[in-house]
Amino acid sequence: MTYMKGFEKSDHETILSCLADDVTWYMPGMFHLSGKKEFDNEIQNENFVGSPVIEISRLTEENDVVVAEGNVKSQMKSGEFLNAMFCDVFEFENGIIKQLTTYQVEK
Template sequence: MMNNKEVVKQVIDAFLRLDIETVLSHATDDIQMGWPGFFDLAPGKEALREFFKSVPPMTSATIGDLIVDGDKVAGTGFIASVDENGQPRNCFFCDVYELEKGKVKKISSYMVFEQKQPQ
């Protein structure tokens, strides 16, 4: 059986590849996901599956640190993507995963989008 850090590393890697079925294979049936201060998805795998249909393709992504505290794992990283107008969009993330019996029960995602500096 994988430890919590290994589970979250596989989940983040699958998210970054937009492989939602692998993500869901590591999730509880009532998984919750949200962006504090922005929105929360309805609980359950189907809500997560539907949400990911609208996620834009990523041009590159990296996983940074994974920090474990019992059944919670925080994972950081970087995502480069293209917005609906074809413009590059970069963001940095820190996701907090709560696990139950080796499955992801809750994800709180914090994202910061890179701001273009005036030239």
């Protein structure tokens, strides 16, 4: 998935090319972002260094919805590591991501 590969490289241009201008990203208990500018600011969150390692274990697609499940690891500025399982629900419109909901639990 181009979007995930963009995150693994912290490639803002690639990630943003996958998004609608009015994209929304909701991570329950964490944040709710609207628009490419807010999304762009979260690509390299100030609490982390480098790029994450993402492993997708399952992709499920139906109509304009794709669900990706997997693991993510990333080094934090504090020296600790984020090691979490995730479930991303992508809603597409005209072939690009219109809405993303991310559920994440640390291992």
